């Protein structure tokens with residue numbers, strides 16, 4: 232019986248479960264990778280996301296060929312036609328696919344008739360399988376990241392001294408929230424020049440005009456496992472030693488600061504999460520690095536990444552439809568066109584996303600997502616935007632991060648309070664407010680910062696719901712100190728802003 236393997240676009244490493252299952256017979260095993268034009272047009276994508284995924288797939292196909300696999304690389308209108316042709320041509324009786332991470336694609340595949348059996352091999356790209364996460368989660372009142380992370384540290388013996396965390400504490404976050412008050416000497420990120428193969432993908436996407444968001448050039452992402460390993464090594468050597476202190480800082484013109492830039496590679500399979508964690512741990516011991524930096528980084532990969540993936544598969548498939556605040560405003564147009572806003576924080580971050588498809592965590596959470604939340608944007612609409620705008624976006628990481636963490640649309644399954652803030656936070660953690668047309672101190676008046684009036688408007692609109700979350704009491708107490716007259720002005724500003732910036736979207 233001929234078995235063929237279909238490698239999905241985010242499963243690009245030779246140790247993935249489907250390829251591993253046929254490793255011994257690789258010279259007789261047909262393998263296919265498919266670039267589907269229809270799938271790429273079902274939603275908007277950043278131009279660089281398409282270049283990244285398709286160039287990485289083409290490079291991986293060529294690596295597999297060199298290693299002896301019988302590889303077909305198909306550029307097709309849709310997945311099904313390409314697969315049917317390949318199945319027929321190679322007399323395939325069983326197609327093996329490593330179970331995909333994204334539910335919509337899995338549902339699509341399960342509904343196809345390919346005329347042969349399709350066998351899903353359990354996904355081995357995460358440290359916790361869906362079943363292991365379920366065992367951990369079932370029966371718990373709260374699915375707290377901190378509990379999950381500690382369990383992960385013990386289970387995988389990371390930064391542990393027997394049963395105790397190295398350094399006597401699990402978490403050093405308090406040392407990792409330094410505002411950028413002084414001029415920072417920041418490291419240079421490692422970028423790449425496109426090779427011929429990448430350039431041909433860039434040219435094809437330009438010619439076919441497949442998507443219209445984001446700048447396609449300069450394209451500087453890595454597209455192979457060796458590029459991804461070089462980015463990891465660069466990070467470990469140059470950025471990890473001081474990753475912690477300014478992890479939450481935002482600085483004009485500084486796109487990457489000490490962040491690792493490995494999410495696109497991890498999410499495509501070009502890096503493996505355990506190799507990243509082990510390399511960081513090794514660097515800690517060998518180079519005597521600061522624990523707050525190393526623990527802070529390891530928590531992102533061993534904690535947050537695994538937790539978001541586990542939650543996505545653990546919770547109901549309708550989780551993505553949650554809308555606890557019943558928010559229904561359209562997304563402001565300027566999210567798609569950075570030049571259409573004079574709010575400097577949003578303007579700076581949006582320009583960066585257009586140029587690179589990347590922003591770091593606090594830019595995503597406390598600028599882009601925070602603003603949509605306090606304005607009252609429909610959570611599914613802002614989720615779609617995030618999916619379109621980022622090169623590292625995939626359904627599993629998007630739904631939990633945007634619906635759960637960013638928009639609090641699940642009413643608190645994932646976070647204990649909404650990540651909503653006024654200009655105070657942005658001013659403390661960035662230099663954006665210094666060069667803004669708005670006044671960060673004002674919540675009413677002509678120059679009032681929209682983050683301010685929307686923040687108080689948000690608290691006022693939802694105070695009944697927010698009262699049920701103990702952690703919002705301080706903020707709600709502050710709301711009560713605002714006079715009725717001032718609150719009325721705040722709410723009028725919010726209404727005006729929506730009328731000027733959102734209604735035009737709908738018309």
Ligand code: FAD
Nearest residue numbers: 490491492493494531532535536591592596623624632637
């Ligand atoms: P670093 O700051 O160097 O962190 C190291 C690694 O930790 C990241 O590469 C990533 O793999 C992992 N990580 C940290 N936090 C998370 C998290 N919350 N969820 C998953 N992995 C995490 N991450 C994505 O990979 N794709 C997305 O589309 C995405 N969208 C997001 C949208 C919102 C609203 C928010 C709040 C977060 C989002 N994140 C997403 C998580 C996080 O912001 C990015 O993983 C991180 O900014 C990537 O940059 P980096 O590799 O330089 O990360």
Ligand code: SF4
Nearest residue numbers: 574576654664667680
């Ligand atoms: Fe953003 Fe307001 Fe600061 Fe301007 S003043 S940068 S809009 S937070």
